[in-house]
Amino acid sequence: MGNQSRVLNPGGTPDGAGFYIYFFxxxxxxxxxxxxxxxxxCTWQGNTAENWGGAIIIYNGHGTDNYFGLxxxxxxxxxxxxxxxxxxxxxxxxxxxxxxxxxxxxxNNTTANVGGGIQFQNNSGMGNHFQVTNSNxxxxxxxxxxxxxxxxxxVSDSSLSFExxxxxxxxxxxxxxxxxxxxxxxxxxxxxxxxTDFLNNTAPNEGAGLNFYLEHQAxxxxxxxxxxxxxxxxxxxxxxxxGAGGFSLNNFGNGLAKVGLQACxxxxxxSDDGAGAINLYKTNFVTTDTxxxxxCLLNGNSGGGWGGGIGVNGGxxxxxxxxxxxxxxxxxIIFAGSALKMQNxxxxxxxxxxxxxxxxxxxxxxxxxxxxxSMGTLLNNTDQSGADPMFEPGTYQLSEESPxxxxxxxxxxxxxxxxxxxxxxxxxxxDIGAYESPYDADPTDCLxxxxxxxxxxxxxxxxxFPNPAAxxxxxxxxxxxxxxxxxxxxxxxxxxxxxxDFEKYGPIVVLELDTSDLPKGLYRALLSNGEAVxxxxxxxx
Numbered sequence: 001m002g003n004q005s006r007v008l009n010p011g012g013t014p015d016g017a018g019f020y021i022y023f024f025x026x027x028x029x030x031x032x033x034x035x036x037x038x039x040x041x042c043t044w045q046g047n048t049a050e051n052w053g054g055a056i057i058i059y060n061g062h063g064t065d066n067y068f069g070l071x072x073x074x075x076x077x078x079x080x081x082x083x084x085x086x087x088x089x090x091x092x093x094x095x096x097x098x099x100x101x102x103x104x105x106x107x108n109n110t111t112a113n114v115g116g117g118i119q120f121q122n123n124s125g126m127g128n129h130f131q132v133t134n135s136n137x138x139x140x141x142x143x144x145x146x147x148x149x150x151x152x153x154x155v156s157d158s159s160l161s162f163e164x165x166x167x168x169x170x171x172x173x174x175x176x177x178x179x180x181x182x183x184x185x186x187x188x189x190x191x192x193x194x195x196t197d198f199l200n201n202t203a204p205n206e207g208a209g210l211n212f213y214l215e216h217q218a219x220x221x222x223x224x225x226x227x228x229x230x231x232x233x234x235x236x237x238x239x240x241x242x243g244a245g246g247f248s249l250n251n252f253g254n255g256l257a258k259v260g261l262q263a264c265x266x267x268x269x270x271s272d273d274g275a276g277a278i279n280l281y282k283t284n285f286v287t288t289d290t291x292x293x294x295x296c297l298l299n300g301n302s303g304g305g306w307g308g309g310i311g312v313n314g315g316x317x318x319x320x321x322x323x324x325x326x327x328x329x330x331x332x333i334i335f336a337g338s339a340l341k342m343q344n345x346x347x348x349x350x351x352x353x354x355x356x357x358x359x360x361x362x363x364x365x366x367x368x369x370x371x372x373x374s375m376g377t378l379l380n381n382t383d384q385s386g387a388d389p390m391f392e393p394g395t396y397q398l399s400e401e402s403p404x405x406x407x408x409x410x411x412x413x414x415x416x417x418x419x420x421x422x423x424x425x426x427x428x429x430x431d432i433g434a435y436e437s438p439y440d441a442d443p444t445d446c447l448x449x450x451x452x453x454x455x456x457x458x459x460x461x462x463x464x465f466p467n468p469a470a471x472x473x474x475x476x477x478x479x480x481x482x483x484x485x486x487x488x489x490x491x492x493x494x495x496x497x498x499x500x501d502f503e504k505y506g507p508i509v510v511l512e513l514d515t516s517d518l519p520k521g522l523y524r525a526l527l528s529n530g531e532a533v534x535x536x537x538x539x540x541x
Contacts, residue, residue, distance in 0.1 A: 019044075021058045021068070038069045044086065045076045052119070053088035054078030054109060060094040060125075071102045075117070078109045083150075084119035085109035085140060089130070091155070096127040104135045106148070114180075115150040116140035116170060120160070122153035122187075131161045137178070139169040146180040147172040147201060151191075153182065154218070158189035165196040167209070176211035177203035177232065183218035183255070193224045198246070200231040207248035207279075208234035209269065212259065214251040221258040222249075228265045235272040242281050243274030244311070245301060249291065251282040251314070257289040263419050266298045275311030276301030276328055280337070282314030288338045294321040295419045297396055297434045302329040307356075308349065312337040320345050321411070322418070324396050324434040325354075326389070335360055342368050344408040346389050346433040347375075366447060367409035369432045382409055382447050389433065397435045404432035406441035410490070447535075462536030464525060469540055471516040478508045481529045487511060488526040489518075497523075515540050 021037060044055035055078040058068055068089075075086035086109040089099055099120070106117035117140040120130050130151065137148035147170035151160050160181060167178035178201035181191050191212070198209035206213070209232035212222050229246035242250050246269040251257050259280075266277035277298045282289055293310075301308045308328030312318055316337035322344045325332045331352040339361045347354035348371035355374045364375075366382035373386045390402040397420075398404050408430040418424050419434040427440035429447070463476040475487070481504055489498035497518065502511060513525075518540045527534045 019056045020053075021056070033064055033066070035063065035066045036069070037067070038071075039073060040069075040071050042073045043076070044073065044078060047078045049080040051082045052080055052090070053084045054080040054086055054111070056087045057084070058087075058089045058099070060089070060091045060097050062093055063097075064095040065097075066094065067098045067100070069100045069102075070104060073104045075104070075106045076108055080111045081113065083111055083113045083115050083121070085111040085116045085142070087118045088115070088121070089119070090121040090123065091125050091128045092123050094125045094128065097125065097129070099130045101130075101132045101135055103133075105138065106136065106140055107138045109140045110142075112143045114142055114145040114152075116142040116147045116172070118149045119146070120149075120151040120153075122151065122155050122158045122189075124155055126155060127157045128155065129159045132163075132165055134164045136166045136168070137170055138166070141170065142172045144174050145172055145182075146176045147203065148178045150176060150180045151182065152184070153189055154185035154187040156186070156188050158187065159191070160189070161192040161194075162196045163192075163194045166199070167197070167201055168199040169201065171202045173204065175203055175206040175213070177201035177208040177234075178210055180207065180211040180213065181220070181222065182213045182215070183220040184215040184253075186217050188219040188255075189221075191220070191222045193222075193227055195226045197228045197230070198232055199228070200233075202233045204235050206234075206242045206250050207244055208232040208271075209246045211248045211250065212257070214253055214255055214257050216253045217255045218253055219255040219257070223260045223262070224264055225260075225262045226264065228267075229269055229277070230265070230267045232269045234270070234274060242279065243271045244277065244279030245269030245271045245275075245303075246277045247279075248274075249280045249282075249289070249316075251289055254284070254286050256287055257282075257291075259289070259291040261291075261293045261296055262415075263295045263417075264297075265419070266296065266301060268300045270302045271304055271306075273304035273306075275306040275334070276303035276308040276330070277310060279306055279311045280313070280316045280318065282316055285315040285338060288315045288317045290317050290319075292319045292321070293323055295415055295417075295434050296323045297419055298323065298325045299327050299396060304330065305334075307331040307334040308351070309333055312340070312360075322408070322415075322430075322432070322434060324389075325349065326391075326396055331356060335362065339363070341365055343411065344368065344430065344432050346404060347371060348389050365409060367407065367430075367432055369404050369407070396433070398431055398433060398437040398439070400437075400439045402437070405437050405439045406431060407447075408432045409447040461534040462525060462527060464536045464538045467538040469513075469515045469538055471514070473513050473515055473538060475511045475513055475525050475527070475536065476508060477504065477511075477527050477534060479534065480507070483529070486528045486530075488528070489513070490524045490526060491521060
């Protein structure tokens with residue numbers, strides 16, 4: 001279907017007022033296989049369905065490896081009663097089905113139920129995929145869930161992806177103003193979001209911008225990269241523990257959620273009762289969800305009981321690396337989860353405390369800069385407490401005088417780029433925060449700590465000879481450590497190139513290291529007892 005087709009106001013029908021697609025068995029009982037339906041260059045406006053799919057419904061009951069493509073289409077002012085104001089796609093029995101939407105606009109579509117723009121129901125079948133690229137969801141509304149788009153899946157191996165999309169001005173009367181992704185029963189699946197912006201979306205309860213929701217035994221993973229959450233609003237009426245202006249994770253079951261947020265900006269989002277930018281909530285501690293937030297900026301967000309920046313409640317294991325959480329009202333991080341690991345983060349929220357924890361195991365992996373003294377004894381001697389990050393005026397970049405320049409702890413595998421797309425390693429060492437500055441503090445030795453709460457021991461403990469090294473060098477450790485220790489050799493990029501366990505019984509131990517296979521360059525030797533690390537440097541010639 002194509003060639004500038006227009007479907008306008010054909011009148012109310014039970015399903016798919018503009019177009020009904022049904023994959024079903026033929027007269028011989030054969031299911032469709034490798035069937036393709038393409039809809040190109042069409043306008044769908046003002047259509048109304050009594051049930052599902054104001055403009056289009058796709059009922060996918062049979063078959064395998066079938067494909068539905070939708071490109072360069074406009075959906076405007078369509079409406080449905082049950083779900084999918086513009087488009088409803090229902091998988092009921094099909095396997096390996098692909099829905100591909102590209103270069104489409106969904107504007108001002110509405111539903112009295114879920115999915116103001118699109119509803120994707122994945123009720124049965126394996127390996128079904130839905131991908132959306134370069135498409136806009138603008139001012140759509142759902143009376144219940146998912147103002148712009150809602151996926152609900154109870155099957156295995158389902159996937160959903162968005163790339164180069166925009167969710168702006170969408171609303172839902174309960175959860176997921178912009179986008180809501182739901183896994184329930186025994187389902188699992190992967191959702192990937194890249195370079196997609198969530199702006200000015202609203203919902204009174206969970207996730208005004210984006211809501212990721214799990215129930216029963218369902219597992220689910222979510223990756224969000226290079227995306228902006230700005231101006232999303234949530235009043236969290238009656239659900240203070242679950243609400244967020246920008247992004248919410250809500251796990252009400254015993255399954256596992258795995259979430260990664262990379263190089264994202266959360267700015268000027270708000271929640272009356274929940275967390276302004278990000279809220280992570282799980283009803284129990286039976287299983288532990290894992291969340292990693294890295295190279296992100298959270299600024300100007302305002303929250304209620306769970307803070308302006310990040311709120312964590314329940315069985316959540318959170319890792320924060322190289323984030324800048326600044327100028328949020330009602331605090332930076334409020335934590336009541338299972339475990340929190342922090343490395344190279346800036347917390348600077350003058351309106352209230354930067355950090356408040358009521359439960360869980362909080363571990364500093366070093367290199368954090370905290371604007372007040374709220375983390376107290378939780379920090380180690382590589383962290384900075386009560387410090388001003390000294391941003392460049394009007395930005396969250398570090399000034400040349402900032403104490404965060406080259407003061408971070410070099411991880412095993414640093415990301416290649418910072419939030420602005422600049423090389424993550426500039427100057428002598430890694431900076432603290434989401435942005436890497438061009439300035440060089442020229443420290444005597446970079447801090448390199450991995451995966452444990454280790455503090456830097458006196459450098460005089462370690463002697464390396466010969467240095468520079470050719471094919472072999474010796475590493476001498478002199479201190480009162482005894483028992484099983486660990487050696488790590490780290491290159492200038494922070495990558496671990498050699499590791500070994502060894503025993504130490506007396507005051508001195510000498511290790512021989514074969515360096516013949518190492519490329520020429522600067523290396524650091526890290527010797528650790530699990531609590532402290534002794535560091536020495538050598539050059540491979």
